[in-house]
Amino acid sequence: MTTTYAVLSEGLEKRFGQVHALRGLDLAVAEGTVCGMLGPNGAGKTTAVRLLTTLLAPDAGSARVAGHDVVREQDAVRRRIGVTGQSASVDVELTGRQNLRLFARLHGMRGATGRGRADELLDRFALSDAADRAAGTYSGGMRRRLDLAASLLTRPRVLFLDEPTTGLDPQSRNQIWSAVRDLAAEGTTVLLTTQYLEEADQLADGIVLIDQGRAAVTGTPAELKARIGSYAEVVVATEAALPQAAAVLDRLTGSEPHLDAARRTVGAVCPDPTLTLPRVVRELDAAAVPILDASLRPPTLDEVFLRLTGAANSRKELVT
Template sequence: MTNDPAVSVEGLVKAYGSVRALDGLELTVRPGTVCALLGPNGAGKTTAVRVLATLVTPDAGRARVLGHDVVTDALAVRRSVGLAGQHAAVDDDLTGRENLVVLGRMLHLGRRGARARADELLAEFDLADAADRLVKTWSGGMRRRLDLIASFVVPRPVLLLDEPTTGLDPRSRTEIWATVRGLVAAGTAVVLTTQYLEEADRLADDVVIIDRGRAVATGSPDALKARIGVRIDIEVDSPSDLLAAASALAAVSGAAPEVDPDRRRVSAPTSDHAVTLPAVVRHLDAAGVAITDAAVRRPTLDEVFLTLTAKEHAA
């Protein structure tokens, strides 16, 4: 596998009137990895995908796919990427097999080659039993999986997935994740936008948090979690102990704790990775606080996302 990036984005700008959807975006995706783009609605994630797919022309900056510029060498880029957008593009009034055969013939596989490729993909992705049913009778997860398959009837080294599991149930999301992992294991580079932070945590090798068209944080899920330290969670035995627990936790963490009276819970972040649970319990014992539960844990990617985007808006 080459060390050259599969996708490279430098200073990308795209404006719609007075709104800058992309404002100097930087992005690098390696072959055989998943790069997840996270951000609030309107952050620029879908615009970035559309630029990489050559559906939108940037106003400034540069984007390359396998070394091909998306503006000056758009045809080569289109031959290199598969795209699954937010809405399934398959035809509900055709069978699963017919959908794939039609696409194969459009991509110049020929009648026999298109049918052979359709049969291969339907079997590989566990859709063969439903292949000759109209797609309108399929479940949402099956239809979304067919849409992903359709994006690589002709294998592509780069796959662009724009919120591929939105609206799917947990089982269907898990099936899509398995499909993506299989493609990545075979060397495909995947650019993934998602509203499900668990999805990014489970799939991504690298995460880029985008806000107002710029990358505000980049790194692996573990590296991003490490940036905001660990979190201490305490559940007290009696509501009357909440204030004492908050005071003790502030002394340990160096941060102002959050108090949840309904759950009798006190929580605080700390950048001190050396904090241990026994040390926390000793401080609480010294304060005379009786606890029913205590934990020192890493933050979730949801907490990382909220913390980093909040800092950006406060800047």
């Protein structure tokens, strides 16, 4: 069966003075899927979104969104996409209902059509009770839901979400996740940029790891995890035992261990499928390392990112 791509780019390049933001970015996002675009700050995620949504022109390369060229057919692209940026774009002095009706008019939806669509989205995003309050009185999560509702007024074929849950509390983040799942189930293609690896793991059908302006690695979450094997983690009894545990894991796995002094844990990626947990425990015991717990488990996307892109300094940027 032939795959139809909602987003397809080849060799996208973009410079800002001396900064080479994109260095030949290739993307292929199948229709009706959620694609998670991951990467540390400065990797090029937001630049890619701005190019694909026609807000910037590429210096080189090409891209098509919903079947239309982002340079030669900008109007056609804009009619078929929705965009939610990193910060809410709603007018805080208008009510939620007024915001959506205003956006509806800007999209050419007049009279009862625009009013009906606004009311439908207010209900869908659980904002009906607050619809006639000024948006400035909304919580951060409510504003993000209102912003997402505005991007869906025209029922876009492709929705771009640029770090939509940054700064939200867990409950508000879960509400956005639920909305994204519903949209994907209805056939909307979603391209999601995020610094929350759990978010990508929860939502994405496919993942693109962006490193220095390129697509360094692509695949499903399960495929990316399988590429690096398992993850060995040890909880030691004392902080002084961390270096000893790290030396044992370094020898057993051949990977650089990651130490967390606050949690008294040492972990390392284990590409060797023959390594077993009993062997890890025996080696730690032989080295007289006092341990409280040990595990050998599938890796998280955080560990996948660090291993596959070599972005050793990006952990703090990617995990909260």
